[in-house]
Amino acid sequence: MTQARALRSASFFTFKVADFLRSVTIKDIALAAGVSIKTVSRVLNREPYVRDTIRERVWQLVEQFEYQPHPAARSLGGRRTYSIGLILEVPETYSYVKRLIDGVFDVCETRRYSLLLRPGHEALKAAEVKKYVRQTRVDGVILPAPIGDSEEVTRTLTEMEVPFAQLSPRNIRADWMSARPNDEAACRELLHEIYALGHRRVGFIKGLRGHGSTVRRLQGYWDSVNELGFDIDPNLVVDGAFDFESGHAGAMALLNLQEPPTVIVASNDDMAHGAIVAARERNLSVPNDLSVVGFDDSPVAKQTFPSLTTMRQPIYEMAQALTNMLLDKLHGLDIQEKVREYSCELIRRDSLKALA
Amino acid sequence: MTQARALRSASFFTFKVADFLRSVTIKDIALAAGVSIKTVSRVLNREPYVRDTIRERVWQLVEQFEYQPHPAARSLGGRRTYSIGLILEVPETYSYVKRLIDGVFDVCETRRYSLLLRPGHEALKAAEVKKYVRQTRVDGVILPAPIGDSEEVTRTLTEMEVPFAQLSPRNIRADWMSARPNDEAACRELLHEIYALGHRRVGFIKGLRGHGSTVRRLQGYWDSVNELGFDIDPNLVVDGAFDFESGHAGAMALLNLQEPPTVIVASNDDMAHGAIVAARERNLSVPNDLSVVGFDDSPVAKQTFPSLTTMRQPIYEMAQALTNMLLDKLHGLDIQEKVREYSCELIRRDSLKALA
DNA sequence: ACGATTTATGACAACGTTGTCAACCCGTGT
DNA sequence: ACACGGGTTGACAACGTTGTCATAAATCGT
Incomplete structure (x- = not known):
């Protein structure tokens, strides 16, 4: 009971400057709400045995703090990962996507990383990317064109200090990792x-x-x-x-x-x-x-x-290089040649012929 | 020092019957090798300051036990997730895959699950699936055809007690979750x-x-x-x-x-x-x-x-239904209608005409 | 031979949740 | 007044790693 009592008297939560960079945890919510972390956990997981008034207060704080439970902690505590696998065989027909996915995945597998997929759409809002990164806590992100061209998205990732690597970006920046065809x-x-x-x-x-x-x-x-x-x-x-x-x-x-x-x-x-x-x-x-x-x-x-x-275009090779660069960066290595260009190859078939 | 000393004298590791179902952890390896968990951690992460003899012994035990570090524990302890995101915009052209991915992802997002992608290929070996599941510890798996038709793969998942759901399987089994067009x-x-x-x-x-x-x-x-x-x-x-x-x-x-x-x-x-x-x-x-x-x-x-x-075919709807079923199952809910069939819709265009 | 490094090792805390269980609160029936 | 019982709550352990730090052992320079 000591914890809760101490907290209750503390009430009227204030931000500590030292905590500035630390992300919000269940403790912060508990502290602010004047309840134990277990009670917050109950609310989050929609378990019974919490008074409605408390329930409401907790939800409100969760929204206010934009609190996102740490997936790894949930996994470890809860003995499940809250993730599912999609074993996807992309038919040869769909090969741009196939070559891209394969390139990224192969490197991830070799280097023991997991690959979290996030489908994009025409105008993926920066807010959605932010939510995705905060929820999953991915260490870095691969941005194929045209998503990497959204100034809003790259700014958001930069602000969140989440490294990213771009495939075929529009504007080449020497200080950002990218790969593109020549x-x-x-x-x-x-x-x-x-x-x-x-x-x-x-x-x-x-x-x-x-x-x-x-x-x-x-x-x-x-x-x-x-x-x-x-x-x-x-x-x-x-x-x-x-x-x-x-x-x-x-x-x-x-x-x-x-x-x-x-x-x-x-x-x-x-x-x-x-x-x-x-x-x-x-x-x-x-x-x-x-x-x-x-x-x-x-x-x-x-x-x-x-x-x-x-x-x-050598998509597979570009995807591999991009992923390796990103992982190197995550391991604190110095990336030489952040911006890489790959040669295309002329495939001669039947639709081009000498002028009669 | 107490831990290591106790372990060293224990040596000649024996399996405890009670641990039968528990998966192998770093402690088991440490116990078997007669060293501390920290030393095992050092070996696994290729850190310096471990004698070569010990290094070798640990690797050998890791292989013998088929030990896989728990990703959530690594995340929590290491303050990084060892995962990266791929924000993928599948062009409209590739829409079978797009509709499938979107359906699965949308449900995952709503229900706060992560989606771990694993590209398949023609003959994905059951061993690879096993390794993937053991590494990532996904709670369940979605198997689009034809991967779900591999008897070897489904048997492996069954043995590992990892629930799965199939899209368009060949053999319909009343006790397995599946969705398919009519x-x-x-x-x-x-x-x-x-x-x-x-x-x-x-x-x-x-x-x-x-x-x-x-x-x-x-x-x-x-x-x-x-x-x-x-x-x-x-x-x-x-x-x-x-x-x-x-x-x-x-x-x-x-x-x-x-x-x-x-x-x-x-x-x-x-x-x-x-x-x-x-x-x-x-x-x-x-x-x-x-x-x-x-x-x-x-x-x-x-x-x-x-x-x-x-x-x-209503791919998106089938993917959604499949994912929802799988997650329901993971939450211990009883699935009514495990086997679902979806109606197709005739799209009339120009290639079919009355016989002259 | 002896202090100063460098190498090697383990104890222990920390990470942020969920699971377990004891206990408190409060209305009810006696 | 008092046992009973269900709703409510929190303390604490557990999950399986990595980070930090103290310290033992080996090596080096003199």
Whole structure:
């Protein structure tokens, strides 16, 4: 009883300056509420035998302090982990995600870390990320594009002092860990190949607005146009969103030009697929009347007719490197080369052909 | 020093019967090795200041006992979780996986559980699953097909007393938790529609051998053939593997028949896509000369030309239900309806048309 | 031979919860 | 007044590691 009595008289909780950085624990709530930690535990776990007035007071303090029970302590005390496993076999078809997950997981397994999955969506709020990190207490986070491009998210993680590593970020910062393909150079390489095959009028379908690879691939396009002497025409560059539909629409726009291109470079394979379908609808034969190339070497590249010539990204290797960097950082090691760039590889298939 | 001395004299470790079910802890290793737990900890974490002879002895015992440090205890003691987060935005394109992950995660988040991802591959060994579960100590596991069909895996989990729930298992067991689409009925519904449109000769491309949905969809096909009076011809049923290539090959085989079918039912959308491409290569117009239908309503269904008529599975709902069942079970609740079946929905697009 | 390092080791506290159990409170029936 | 009993509460142990620190043992320099 001593604890509770002492606490009750203490009441009117005050923050101790020394506790500034320590995270809130069940003791803090108990102290503030003037009850024992066990009672707080009962409230949190919705167990019976707590007066309603106390229940309410505790919940209120929990919200006020944004208290999150420590999962490891719950596990240890409660003899269960409050976690479940998802053994997921991603079919080969879904390989961008597969290669990414595999790369991250393989390193985690080797280095005896667990991998906590958090699905993202278009506009994942920083508040959700914060809640996720506070709840799970992960030591670090991997941020594939485009989530890593949210200034709000990276700021939140920085404030929480949770290290993160980005895959294909838009803005490269020398002091942040990241890995990305050599989009610009890869695009130039692709355009050299196209030039060598005699094409001079090249259409370009951009990726999702704001995505790092979008910007860099476009830059590679313009560089090549200037360097090699392709036709310079702003109408040859159209918007896209990395999906089939936008590729289809973009290709239609390009084919409707007074002087249409002889080859279309799409910023990824899904859009290239859309372009191929668009060409077919216009009764153009690919690659005889129009060549089409993509980026990624995603599974769809082998399924189009004709099959797609494309630049492959080494996703698996990037994911591994990123995870290793993050774990090194967590172990206090000094990371040399925080920013890493990986070469793409040109995969030659049937959709690109010399100009007749 | 007392601890170590007592232990040293104990030596020649013996198992206590009472400890039979308790998992091995660092204390057991220390006792067996005749050293303190701190020394074992040093060895495990590759810290300096341990004699090589002791190091070796400890590692040997660790292997012998298959000792795995408790992650929660490590977290709590070490002030870090040894886990990292992967905030993954699965593009809409990859939606089977996306819907599955989202369903599982959403329930986990609501019920304050963490989700530990373990990528699977074609033949995930039971030994790997065992290691994964022992390492992470997850309370339960979700097993999407086809991993849940491995007798070796389910037996291992049963032996470890780790509850699991299966998505689309091949063999339905009344005492195991599972969710699956109503493949058989869905297939019959599809064939009724086909019948109503005047078709009498229906080709069928099977799914991956051994997969539960493969078996049940095929069963639905034969049921309908008998019930409605379609042409009965074993040659109209060909093998497939749920991927584009096998769909393409299967369709080619069907179209090469003396009397080819007027409609092809593929056991999923990727194969239906392959069938459409095959038809085009044979200069057949879909759906005028040949109708094609699929299963899943995967993203590719909107990207084929013509777009695919297909049966949509409620993956998200099934994943949610499965996770809820599993968590209920973990909380000792009685699960009514362990085996659940979900209705599919016919999505009418352009690839199925009345027989001319 | 002897103090000064360096190596090696263990005792013990700490981490933040939950589980167990004793005990208090308060209304009820006698 | 008093035993009884269920609702309510808190003290304390337990969970299995790692961190801290004291100290013993081995090695080194003189």
